[in-house]
Amino acid sequence: MEDESNVRFTEREALFFHSTGRPGKIEIIASKPMATQRDLSLAYSPGVAVPVRAIADDPATAYDYTAKGNLVAVISNGTAILGMGNLGALASKPVMEGKAVLFKRFADVDSIDIELDTEDPDKFIEAVALMEPSFGGINLEDIKAPECFLIEQALKDRLKIPVMHDDQHGTAIISAAGLLNACFLTGRDFATVKVVVNGAGAAAIACTALLKAMGVAHNNVTMCDRTGVIYRGRAGIDQFKSAHAIDTDARTLEEALVGADIFLGLSAAGALKPEMMAKMAPQPIIFAMANPDPEITPPDAKAIRPDCIVATGRSDYPNQVNNVLGFPFIFRGALDVRATAINDHMKIAAARAIAELAREQVPEEVAAAYGGKSMQFGHDYIIPAPFDPRLMEVVSSAVAKGAMESGVAQKPIADFDEYRHSLKSRLNPTTSVLTQVYAQARLNPKRVVFAEAENEIVLRAAIQFRSGGYGEPILVGRDQPVKAKLIELGIENPDSYHIENSAISEHVPAMVDMLYTKLQRRGFMERDVRRMVNQDRNVFASALVKLGLADAMITGITRPFAQSMKEIRQVLDPAPGKVPFGIHLMIGKNYTVFLADTTINERPSAADLAHIARGTAEVAKKLGHEPRVAFLSYSTFGNPSGKWLDNIREAVALLDADPPGFEYEGEMAPDAALNPLVMANYPFSRLSAPANVLVMPGLQSANLSAKLLRELAGNATIGPMLIGMEKPVQVAAMTSNASDVLTLAVLAAAGVAC
Numbered sequence: 166m167e168d169e170s171n172v173r174f175t176e177r178e179a180l181f182f183h184s185t186g187r188p189g190k191i192e193i194i195a196s197k198p199m200a201t202q203r204d205l206s207l208a209y210s211p212g213v214a215v216p217v218r219a220i221a222d223d224p225a226t227a228y229d230y231t232a233k234g235n236l237v238a239v240i241s242n243g244t245a246i247l248g249m250g251n252l253g254a255l256a257s258k259p260v261m262e263g264k265a266v267l268f269k270r271f272a273d274v275d276s277i278d279i280e281l282d283t284e285d286p287d288k289f290i291e292a293v294a295l296m297e298p299s300f301g302g303i304n305l306e307d308i309k310a311p312e313c314f315l316i317e318q319a320l321k322d323r324l325k326i327p328v329m330h331d332d333q334h335g336t337a338i339i340s341a342a343g344l345l346n347a348c349f350l351t352g353r354d355f356a357t358v359k360v361v362v363n364g365a366g367a368a369a370i371a372c373t374a375l376l377k378a379m380g381v382a383h384n385n386v387t388m389c390d391r392t393g394v395i396y397r398g399r400a401g402i403d404q405f406k407s408a409h410a411i412d413t414d415a416r417t418l419e420e421a422l423v424g425a426d427i428f429l430g431l432s433a434a435g436a437l438k439p440e441m442m443a444k445m446a447p448q449p450i451i452f453a454m455a456n457p458d459p460e461i462t463p464p465d466a467k468a469i470r471p472d473c474i475v476a477t478g479r480s481d482y483p484n485q486v487n488n489v490l491g492f493p494f495i496f497r498g499a500l501d502v503r504a505t506a507i508n509d510h511m512k513i514a515a516a517r518a519i520a521e522l523a524r525e526q527v528p529e530e531v532a533a534a535y536g537g538k539s540m541q542f543g544h545d546y547i548i549p550a551p552f553d554p555r556l557m558e559v560v561s562s563a564v565a566k567g568a569m570e571s572g573v574a575q576k577p578i579a580d581f582d583e584y585r586h587s588l589k590s591r592l593n594p595t596t597s598v599l600t601q602v603y604a605q606a607r608l609n610p611k612r613v614v615f616a617e618a619e620n621e622i623v624l625r626a627a628i629q630f631r632s633g634g635y636g637e638p639i640l641v642g643r644d645q646p647v648k649a650k651l652i653e654l655g656i657e658n659p660d661s662y663h664i665e666n667s668a669i670s671e672h673v674p675a676m677v678d679m680l681y682t683k684l685q686r687r688g689f690m691e692r693d694v695r696r697m698v699n700q701d702r703n704v705f706a707s708a709l710v711k712l713g714l715a716d717a718m719i720t721g722i723t724r725p726f727a728q729s730m731k732e733i734r735q736v737l738d739p740a741p742g743k744v745p746f747g748i749h750l751m752i753g754k755n756y757t758v759f760l761a762d763t764t765i766n767e768r769p770s771a772a773d774l775a776h777i778a779r780g781t782a783e784v785a786k787k788l789g790h791e792p793r794v795a796f797l798s799y800s801t802f803g804n805p806s807g808k809w810l811d812n813i814r815e816a817v818a819l820l821d822a823d824p825p826g827f828e829y830e831g832e833m834a835p836d837a838a839l840n841p842l843v844m845a846n847y848p849f850s851r852l853s854a855p856a857n858v859l860v861m862p863g864l865q866s867a868n869l870s871a872k873l874l875r876e877l878a879g880n881a882t883i884g885p886m887l888i889g890m891e892k893p894v895q896v897a898a899m900t901s902n903a904s905d906v907l908t909l910a911v912l913a914a915a916g917v918a919c
Contacts, residue, residue: 301326308330362429368454432460450473711736753881
């Protein structure tokens with residue numbers, strides 16, 4: 166089942182997301198340098214002739230000299246798109262691009278979407294078969310039954326690379342994992358359970374076949390379609406349904422469910438009636454996986470049978486059957502051993518690995534993101550959370566081992582400990598942790614002031630903040646312009662948004678009293694303070710937070726950072742004992758570097774530098790990293806000497822005197838902090854690996870470095886993140902887009918950036 170989230174958005178927002186910047190969701194990036202003529206000569210003619218000859222002599226070397234071994238084709242003809250039906254090959258392209266993104270995001274598998282404009286199974290099969298040399302695996306998607314069975318089987322017979330129709334087997338694997346755990350919790354055994362499957366499409370048939378392969382008895386499974394029970398001798402059923410026909414007197418779903426242990430639904434909303442559930446065995450197991458609405462909702466199921474275990478395909482209920490738990494890691498493991506197929510042994514291995522993972526202690530950061538209490542193995546947690554970072558190594562390893570055991574691995578893994586370690590290093594933990602931060606924000610929504618709500622970028626971010634369930638945006642601006650823009654952006658009821666106009670707000674008197682008390686001995690008269698509150702959006706927004714009328718604030722799009730910060734500081738103070746500073750996060754494919762201080766302190770003292778190091782390391786830990794701090798300088802351990810080194814050395818000495826619990830070193834040049842070859846020249850260095858927290862010696866070098874990296878390196882950038890103020894407040898860069906503003910707002914709301 167694909168993720169049917171409780172996150173809501175407008176059609177305009179979805180279209181804007183897919184069209185803004187570079188249209189679509191994927192692009193091709195060269196993995197080798199292409200800067201010089203020599204690079205081009207090696208990449209193409211004449212240098213490319215060498216691997217061409219090598220592959221011609223030994224086809225297996227294609228995995229060594231090309232991207233084939235990490236490349237999966239996501240292929241569809243658009244005959245069964247998500248639940249919307251047959252909308253054609255071209256209409257399926259956004260979905261297939263999305264699948265390619267998921268492959269990369271979760272398992273570092275490169276993927277290309279291919280849409281074939283034919284409903285003829287033979288033509289489809291021939292087209293895909295001819296592409297075998299290009300890919301390491303084939304993921305079939307959104308192809309209607311029964312053609313999908315014929316297509317998949319024919320391709321599995323013809324091709325010597327893994328082929329899987331995810332709509333069938335992805336759902337089968339995840340549901341099997343959940344059923345293993347549900348049976349474990351209720352004391353059942355696969356060999357004796359009585360199962361009723363409602364639905365006889367591709368996913369239902371695949372789920373049934375896998376359960377039988379895992380030990381469920383054929384005669385203990387009753388399958389129903391729209392007509393009723395599929396029984397032996399029933400006329401008008403195809404070969405795929407007839408394979409699951411049994412001898413039974415039951416003719417309806419209700420009759421089949423009498424005494425049943427398990428209901429496995431892949432049919433339609435509302436198909437499972439409460440009176441049917443009442444006739445099931447004690448502690449019934451209900452997998453209601455109809456998309457987008459289940460056969461019965463968990464609250465309705467619990468109302469009639471409090472002893473039941475329920476799973477659905479939705480993210481807003483416990484026990485989500487989500488294909489993203491499986492397909493990225495199944496292909497990861499299959500590709501890594503160069504498997505010639507994805508067989509039942511590998512699928513069963515994946516299902517058992519997923520089931521066993523759910524029984525393990527949940528990592529603290531995952532539990533916090535999903536609410537904590539419900540993240541322990543039990544009736545409401547029988548399937549791991551989709552963003553559990555352990556899935557990569559656990560499921561991929563199990564699949565790779567299954568391929569080896571079943572004889573389809575062409576490149577067996579010799580050291581699985583080393584393999585697991587390599588899997589961990591393929592993905593940047595920041596990406597996973599940010600996803601968990603978003604989930605955590607949904608569990609504890611906050612009131613966040615968007616100080617520049619008349620700006621369209623800010624307003625888009627505010628709409629996304631609310632529709633994502635992260636909290637309530639408070640929009641600072643004039644009522645009519647803000648409401649007009651909300652309508653323009655597709656909001657049907659702009660009056661439902663909380664708008665604060667500083668010129669007429671009822672909170673102005675309290676703000677003036679508070680701020681005048683603070684500023685009256687700093688040269689401000691009461692009329693000056695009133696004018697500031699009425700006319701300056703940052704002063705007004707900061708006052709909302711100061712008075713407890715909001716929990717956090719985001720600004721910065723319409724004014725330079727320094728100007729916004731000056732206005733905020735007139736209202737908000739540093740947190741007690743803190744030094745405010747800014748952090749930029751530079752996020753690469755599998756690394757993140759934290760740069761500080763990039764925004765506030767022009768010439769920090771030694772104590773400031775030590776404080777910044779501790780604070781940045783704390784943020785790094787919150788985002789899933791073990792901090793390794795380098796105090797940067799033009800000098801590496803005194804070479805060359807200079808007069809600006811004392812502050813850095815004193816900062817290191819301060820940490821020596823009060824050990825912070827993380828690695829740190831300095832003074833050192835960037836290459837000595839980041840390049841292992843250069844680091845090897847300093848065996849006495851206390852850094853065990855390249856640094857990921859870079860504390861800059863001053864604002865000039867820090868701000869220049871952050872902006873240069875953002876403009877030239879092409880990395881994803883988050884920030885600046887403002888740390889150390891008495892209230893969570895963020896000042897975005899003027900070049901930020903709506904996604905950047907939203908990220909800072911969520912980080913502030915979740916307590917990461919504050």
